[in-house]
Amino acid sequence: MTFEWGDLFAGRISGMAASEIRELLKLIDRPEIISFAGGIPDPDLFPSAAMARAYEKIFQSNAGAGGALQYTISEGYTPLREWILGYMEGKGVRLGLDEVLVTSGSQQALDFIGKLLIGPGDLVAVTKPTYLGALQAFSPYEPRYVSIAMDDEGPVLADLEAALAARPKFLYLVPDFQNPNGVTVSADRREAIVALCAAAGVAIVEDAAYAELRYDGEALPSLAAIDAARNGGRPATVIHCGSFSKTVVPALRVGWVSAPRDVVNRLVLMKQAADLHTSTINQMVLHDVVSQIFEPHVKRLRVAYKERRDAMLAALDAHMPKGVTWTRPQGGMFVWIELAPGRCGVALLERAIKEANVAFVPGAAFFADRSGANTLRLSFSATKPDRIREGVRRIAGLLETVEA
Template structure:
């Protein structure tokens, strides 16, 4: 008798689905496609020489190579965690080493948080729209989602309070240049939502993947910094997820969680069970690189990505037909388009690839209930200004025909 694998799979497998974005990344190998799909950094800006130099230093001695190629502690490479503590100190958080865990990218952090906090049927509050990868990380643990609409300042407070009154396990939010819609939560809204979450005893999961990529305006304090200011400088009600994927390189898969030690201690146990620790050599190399060039490299990224954001916004202003609106993000990697109600983003993508050789991500992928069918997300970070202009022109010409 052969195994009926569908019967053997755990029930939570039904909550797993393929990422529309991962599938669309395959189009990057087709040079005729102008892709606004993947929210990825431009490889032309990777700090390759600094990374190569760091590897040379590691392998100058047998002792250095031996340490880099060996197991390490589950919490993460201590010098890297010390750097993270210093970095977070600049954002108002007095974190100790026992409050930081290095993860295999911030995506693993989201998975661990889901495993730690969500049981079958538990409520989780997200925004509408929200980051697709978070939905993928949380859904296998079988939550029920409450989606809170957003305005130009962030989550709508009345809807958020109603959701928090339902006693969810946590509220997940990308406060800076949100993936997918580019919205930045205002300072007043940050303070207000922290007030509400504290009132209802609901923790906040802060995803800070894009925080450093600000092109306009003054930086805002992270939620964890505002939370720490209320509690003697220590992280208390906010779990902060950081990442080096957007500021350095994604392939090293190094991110981190900063939270109260009570939370981190349990996440460490999950790390031990999952993969023991993040890659030792990747942590060592990344620590060397960020210690040398973090600020200067991020400054370079801001300059290049700002030019690309401006190119996309200018092209939309020139070519977009009536009935199409879009966000004007202060940073990050994304512009969010709302189309006339009768236009379905998924159907538009099919035609865009076939008729215009352009790709983007349909917006419904970013809604827990798969609504938002007349929206699309376009990323500008990995495309030159000239191709951005041409790609936007093609999409808008197609929209006029639709």
């Protein structure tokens, strides 16, 4: 008799699906493939020497090693949380230590937020497009989505107001250099979004994974900072998710969530149930690294990634056929392509891999309603400028063939 495991799975499992991006990352190990698929940092830019020194310091004594290899509190390594408090205060958000939780990457924070706020059938507001990983984190908790159109200043306010009238549990937003489309929400739009959500009693989940990677223009206040300014310097409406994966290294899996105390208290309970705490040694190493080199290291990233962003935009200008449009991000890791109506990103990807040895992510994956079939996301962060130029030329050649 065959045991039918599928009969035992909870109904929410139907909301889980494989990430197109994770599957495409497997192509990176094929040297012939020029990959624009993964939104990942360049390993050549990792602060390896600083990390080696941090590990060496920890293991110089038995006491240091013992503490690093031991359990720690669920809230996170206290010196690292204190560093985060100082970082957030520099951004205009005054927090107490009990308003910060260290998570195993900001992806875990999104999962916990979904678990905390979403019940079956609850409405969640997202942009169109939005971050695929957020959809993956929220969908197992069986929400319904309302999608808000975007323009070059962020969510369209008329769409947002219509969505808020339906009383979603929260709005999820990546305001800086959004994954996937690279759009940055303008200063005026940020103020309006916070005011509208506060008036409607709708929480905001702010994903700030890319906020430090700005190459042009002046930094804008975070949604958390705008929220704090409206409430005496303290968070009230915004749950802010931060990450060290894009600015330091992803493999340590260290992120954080800051929010009003009542929210963080419940997230801590989820942390205890999920994995007790984020790796102690990883937190200690990260704290040492960011305390020593965070600002100069981020400046180095900005220089390198700006060069690659510029190379991609110049190549698109030079090679793309008429009818194709793209965003011009001020930072981050992504350029968003819109093909002529009726074209299919999935079909183009199949040809790109087989005929041109190029990979990217078809855009439909980033839409809660699976629209956007004629869009694609190109990531420039992990590819050197000469390969970027060649990869864009190959994709443009395929599109010229299609147009012909």
